[in-house]
Amino acid sequence: MTASGTQRPDADVRELKFRDPARGAALAAALAKTVGEIGRAPVSVMHVCGSHEQAIARFGLRTAFPRGLDVIMGPGCPVCITDQPEVDEAVALARQGVRIATYGDMVRVPGTAASLADAQAEGAHVDVVYSIDQAIALAAASSEPLVFFATGFETTAVATAAAILAGLPPNFFVLSAHKYIPPVMEIVAEMPGSRIEGFVAAGHAATITGWGVFEAFVARHGVPVVVAGFEPLDILAALVRLAELIRDGARTVENMFPRCVTRDGNLVAQRQLWQVFTPIGGRWRGIAHVPNGNLRLLDRWSHLDARRRFAIDLTRLWDEAPSLLSQQCQCGDIMSGLRTPADCALFGAECLPETPVGACMVSSEGTCRIWHEYGVPR
């Protein structure tokens, strides 16, 4: 599974420079020592955030990890875990002539057989936005109905909630594919074949939920959770703490990102989130049905719900089938921590950022895209 090799750096070549080199070296030494004290290898831990993987790869952090430590990215890319049928709904609406606005990478994510970019090429009206505010401005400037295809984890769902509570133009509708991270950690932890001994929780999602949300998880699954920030030193410090907890057999949640995360989280944002959404079970692409993993609009917002407002015609899908290539896509196993992009025959060959087969190569937060950009770790 060699890469096509176009300007792809070797991860080992990427120079690791810490803001505080002495502290970086001390943390790297502490990590090696602690992982050694665990006395078995490899020790596998999982983070659940595309931004963490970006930082780990971008700053060459894996070169500072000891050989016995495996840091795996789990289902932390909101674009990647948006399921094919959810994309199909947006594509069907677009093909029916409804204007769609959505966050950038969503446009190229394949549904069962087509993406929003395909619909756009056929003449559908699809706008890329960077915030729900921009989608609202587009709707306000027109009388045409606009559906905001709302994707992302709780960090982004709270923005959708706040915008809904603040009031929307009458021609603005929401197709929610928002997802909630804590429940999927349960699924991944229970997966047969999972070797995960500890989790690194995403700092900004935890800014919303608080670190207390992971206490029940830790009690149920007996694996420690450490909340981490995004700077290289933050990540390294969190991994040292996680390794210590694994070594000591401690089953606790530790907050290593106190400048942003509190035990209760952002209660103002949570209040708005649960005034607008309710958790409901749903599929995460390639992973599993996740109980309470999806965020659905509450009934009081049904007048804004694109699924209720429009008859979404998915019959055209009956004539379309997923491509043979996409059936070889390993995204689901990669996001579950069971494989890496290096295990996928398509990675860097048929599957490239310009011609992605799976969602993980589309999104800037997908493991495949990140490894393609910054290099495959040794």
Add this chain to the structure above:
Amino acid sequence: MCLGVPGRVIEIRDNLALVDFFGVSRQVRLELVDEPVAPGDYILNHVGFAIRRIPEQDIEGTLAMYQQLLREAEHDLMAADVQGELKGTRE
């Protein structure tokens, strides 16, 4: 999509803050932030909303990383996500 970007509040008008992001002034919505925000404070912006006020004494390292990202790389994946966060705010 969850990285966010920190900035320094210049001015508050109702539910909007005018925020300086590394020399670029943009407006950020304040409905989601859970502490009072005043000029001089730092906030973390995500998709056009402040989701956290960050104490000034804790911000230095965070700012350094973003400055490095924005300075070093034009076509970098992570830097592009930071730019995307800025595009999500109001001019």
